[in-house]
Amino acid sequence: MNGDVAALLLTLRLAAISTGLLLLFATPLAWWVARTQSRWKAPIEAAVALPLVLPPTVLGFYLLLALGPQGPVGSLWGALGGGPLVFSFSGLVVGSVIYSLPFVVQPIQAGFEQLGRAPLEAAATLGAGPVDRFFSVALPQTLRHFLAGAVLGFAHTLGEFGVVLMIGGNIPSRTRVVSIAIYDHVETLDYGAAHQLAGILLAISFAVLLLVFATNRRWRGTPVT
Numbered sequence: 001m002n003g004d005v006a007a008l009l010l011t012l013r014l015a016a017i018s019t020g021l022l023l024l025f026a027t028p029l030a031w032w033v034a035r036t037q038s039r040w041k042a043p044i045e046a047a048v049a050l051p052l053v054l055p056p057t058v059l060g061f062y063l064l065l066a067l068g069p070q071g072p073v074g075s076l077w078g079a080l081g082g083g084p085l086v087f088s089f090s091g092l093v094v095g096s097v098i099y100s101l102p103f104v105v106q107p108i109q110a111g112f113e114q115l116g117r118a119p120l121e122a123a124a125t126l127g128a129g130p131v132d133r134f135f136s137v138a139l140p141q142t143l144r145h146f147l148a149g150a151v152l153g154f155a156h157t158l159g160e161f162g163v164v165l166m167i168g169g170n171i172p173s174r175t176r177v178v179s180i181a182i183y184d185h186v187e188t189l190d191y192g193a194a195h196q197l198a199g200i201l202l203a204i205s206f207a208v209l210l211l212v213f214a215t216n217r218r219w220r221g222t223p224v225t
Contacts, residue, residue, distance in 0.1 A: 003172055003176070003181070004178075004181055004193060004196070004197055006172065006173045006176070007172075007176050007177055007178050007180070007181040007197070008178055008197070008200065010089075010173065010174075010175075010176065010177055011157075011158055011177040011178040011179075012158075014089070014092055014093065014096060014157060014177060015096075015154045015155075015157040015158050016154070017093055018093055018096035018097050018100060018153065018154075018157045019104075019150055019153045019154045019157065021093065021097050022097055022100060022101060022104040022149075022150075022153045023104065023146070023149070023150055023153075025097065025101070026101065026104040026105045026108055026149065026153075027108060027146075029044075029048070029105055030105045030106075030108035030109035030111075030112060031108075031112055031134075031138075033045060033048075033105070033109050034109045034112035034113045035112065035117075048101055048102050048105050048106075049102045049106075050102075051098065051099050051100070051101065051102055052102050055162065056099065056160070056161065056162025056163045056166075057162040057163075057166060059095075059098070059099060059162075059163055060095065060162050060163040060164075060165065060166025060167055061166055063091075063094070063095050063098065063163065063166065063167050064086060064166050064167050067085040067086050067091050067094060067095075067167060068085075068086050069084065069086075073085065073094075074086065085167075086167055086168075087167070087168060087169045087171060087174075087175060088168070088174065088175065089168075089174060089175065091167045091168060091175075092164055092167065092168045092175055092177070094167075095160075095163045095164060095166075095167045095168070096157045096160060096163070096164070099156075099157075099160060099163045100152075100153045100156045100157050100160075103149065103152040103153050103156045104149040104150065104152065104153040105149070106149075107145045107146075107148040107149040107152065108142065108145050108146055108149045110145060111141075111142030111144070111145025111146070112138065112142060112145075114142075115137075115138060115141055115142055119137050119138075119141065120133050120137055120138065123136065123137045144215065144216050147212060147215060148212050148216070151208045151209065151211065151212045152212075154208060155204075155205045155208050155209065158178070158179075158201055158204060158205060159179055159201065159205070160177065160179060161179040161180065161183070164177055164179070164180065165180060170184070178197050178200075178201055179201075181197055182194050182197045182198055182201075185197070
């Protein structure tokens with residue numbers, strides 16, 4: 001059971017770090033996509049959405065090649081003094097950020113698109129600069145979209161299997177996350193332990209989604225019953 005606790009803690013740590021990085025990367029990307037008229041908009045949107053339709057093992061395979069010692073990312077990282085990315089927690093973070101990117105970008109992008117240009121232009125006429133307009137106008141009015149993106153990214157990272165298995169393997173206390181631990185228990189016919197871990201993930205996922213829906217209803221002015 002100690003191994004399962006370690007897997008759960010590692011999974012929560014992975015989800016928390018990945019969600020923070022996802023918000024950092026997704027925000028400027030969603031802002032650009034929501035406002036640009038560039039011909040590159042459609043190709044970039046398609047690239048961001050690829051993890052939604054691409055089998056996780058396929059994405060994990062290409063990440064394994066890219067992050068490996070001979071891959072473009074892995075070799076560059078090694079030349080800069082970094083450690084191995086494959087079969088490491090750092091590699092899991094990279095894979096999780098890429099795999100969950102559309103789940104964070106798309107809600108935030110939808111919020112920026114719903115906001116439109118009028119409030120930002122009104123703030124500009126009052127002398128607000130670009131950064132001020134973002135933090136004083138855009139961010140407060142799209143906060144629920146940020147919350148939705150963060151929760152979806154967090155919950156999606158909790159259940160990763162194919163990607164993390166391909167690039168992280170099954171190393172206890174280093175890359176063995178809950179989804180892999182459940183698979184191990186099922187393989188050994190230890191359904192009791194698998195039920196416990198699966199139930200914990202189910203409860204966490206339900207709780208975070210319930211938080212999003214309840215918060216959204218309050219923001220819309222509808223009382224939660």
